[in-house]
Amino acid sequence: MKRDPAELQKEILALKEQTGATILAHNYVDGAIQDIADFCGDSLELSVKAKKYQADLIVFCGVRFMAETAKILSPDSRVILPNSTAGCPMADMAQVDEVRKYRKEHPDEVLVAYVNSTAAVKAQVDWCCTSGNVERVLNAIPADAKIMFLPDRNLGANMTAKLGRPMSLWSGCCPVHDRITLESIREARAAHPDAEVLVHPECRPMIVEAADAALSTGGMLRHVSESLFREFIIGTELGIIHRMMRENPDKVFHPLLPQVVCPDMKKITLENVLAALQGKCEEIVLDPEIMDAARKPIERMLALK
Ligand code: SF4
8 A cells, every 4th residue: 555655754754863864865856755855966966965974874865876976975874775776777878898998999088977877987987077067077178188978978969069079979878868859849839938948968969959058957956046037848857847846936847848757766765765764775885996996086076166
């Protein structure tokens, strides 16, 4: 029998208090989970929080690569992923053996890994970046350096278009954002002519070009609260609309496409967050050598102001 969400939330909050756990939630998870989290944010913000809190116990409501990043930055914390099958198809598109091989064959290239990559892959690269700081990272790399950007070909191509910087691109993408079409933008604009169209830079370049702005989830949240527009069409995972509505009750948000839902993010439920606090879920355990190597490109990114 399905339990009452409000009751589950109450139980989670009581157990959180008892265990001293910190709950971090990505902007894409269900609103009911965002509401009981200590902090909600995008990958960059959550990485920073994990490092800052250094809590004994972190329940990470997001997908595996995010929980791994929290563990890398907070190695003495126990980091729990409430559903061990919550992965990221894009991260899985860059396998460590292939990245190692590429590195060997292209020793002169600078490897930049989007945070949506496994810990083992991060351990092979020079820089890490998120969609919130990718420009800053790329601008910190000497202009004459050759770059391989992985695994997201869309984010890479969007940055090449924006910064005029050619890069070799891995052939990965986010299947959720990649399915956004020009037709959906045309239809949404026709239905809501006064709305601003915001998309994520994981969308294909033609989608970014057709939108009014391409922003990370953290950037989108800041943008909607500061914008003079009152209506927005949101072209990213729909979980973010919960927070947009909560923080901007006077504004209106329309999903660009109802199918922009990440099945992996939705594997995190109130039930498994409770189970995580009860010690019934997987703790993230990483090889110390991989953690040390993966921390370098992440710390390098975080050191950029
Ligand atoms: S939305 Fe895309 S990039 Fe993000 S976790 Fe889901 S599949 Fe991965």
